[in-house]
Amino acid sequence: MTDSAEDVLRTSISLSDLTSSSSISDKVFVHWGCELSAAQSVTVFEAEDDLLENQFFVKTICLSAEAADEMHVVSASDAAGGSRPVPIATLRHCMPMVSFPGLELIPPVTFKLCSGKGPVFISAQHIACEGCVSET
16 A cells, blocks of 8 residues: 555544534534554544434445454444443455445444454444434
């Protein structure tokens, strides 16, 4: 991966930057992704604003072509499940990608590469909604 590609992966857009725009509706959709490897086996997605309703949908988990031919297991834990991680994907070169039609997790979400050295790529969508939170 080139340096410019790495810079793009590390660049994040602040949710407040998006919601301050007058062209954005009451829902904000942000694509999120990460790479898990032996060098960084854990990553956490945290919602920026706790006053918004946050939905987090895992879309795909895929194995890099450079990954060793070994079993790669990815687990996840979220606010609903507490700190107990659950395996959500097992990847190998014969099955290098898993797609999820509707795996919703509640932020903060922790992903961990439990087995294998990766790299493994995770793609997700974060939806924040201002008008969905009811006042109590």
